[in-house]
Amino acid sequence: MVLASLVTLLFVNPEDSINAMMNAGADAVNLTIKLLGIYAVWLGIIALVDACGLSEKIAALLDPVIDWLFGKTDSNTKKYIALNMSANILGMGNACTPTGLKAMQGLDKQNNYSLTASTAMIMLIVINATSIQLIPTTIIGLRQQYGSMSSSDIILPTIISTLVSTVLGVILVKICAKIHKKREISRKNRENLPKKRENK
């Protein structure tokens, strides 16, 4: 994608390409600094949730769902997954990322730091990438700003459509995981067969 863009730029307007790259870099730094503040506040709040024992309670509440979605996980990771999901549902977008990242670290450890992401890791990414935000506050505000007469009439369609995307995402991950597993097993079998013959 980068290569294709650069080649096109060479023809369209070459002097802009370096500028654009530098600006994008600066934008990324600006965003990171903004995120640093946001994450610091949320991680502080999460530390409080953790310290008073609430996160265990939330985890226990969501336990059956998490077990079904992510398979076996240790209690610490489970806690962060539970927090991540509740932040998602409550529409606290900025609280999702730090909890999600902590959960990711735990899942990575369980995956023995393998290069290929585990099903649970993929599940977490897909759930967060399909968004389960219930009330799209930014968009409603924007519509009001542009003189909408009923800025919140999109809430219901949004909820339905976001549920569809998340549920579909979860189902697709489950199906893909099964197909992937089958392929891995048949590949391993193929690799193992000759060895077994040699042993005999």
Next chain:
Amino acid sequence: MSASVFVTPVLIILLLIYCARKKVNCYGTFANGAKGAIQLCIDILPFLVTIFVAIQLFRISGLTNLTADLLAPVMDFIGIPKELTELMIIRPFSGSGSLALAEQIFSTYGADSYIARCASVIMGSSETIFYVATIYLSQTKAKRLIYAIPVALVATLVSSIIACQLCRIM
């Protein structure tokens, strides 16, 4: 002002009361948790720079417009207004970029038009997929995602099609 504005502050107040009852050292715990943000951002930064550069190049090279033109008939066929093609392409990559496009749509077609309502629902029900994947992977040794991104893209596309149909009837 809707009720949703109150959700987060009320939850935080309840949390503080609960902490006080459990006699947790709020100040120290909060500060200690916040410290973690520094390492988090250091880990994220290089990946953000990379994806930002890629997106920026993709946009200013005009390739987005080109792809949008190519995809417009397909979009029309599956029931998404072709005016929304560019939004659909930018949405998985950039939150601020797609928000700017949505604003443009609002001002061109009016905030209550069918197209603007479709754009709103699509914006509200989707996420910046590549950005989420990038940030989440920045924390792990795992770099191969296998089917994660296609699955998220397909799910989002299907929900967008449904969103446009819903906007027609609701």
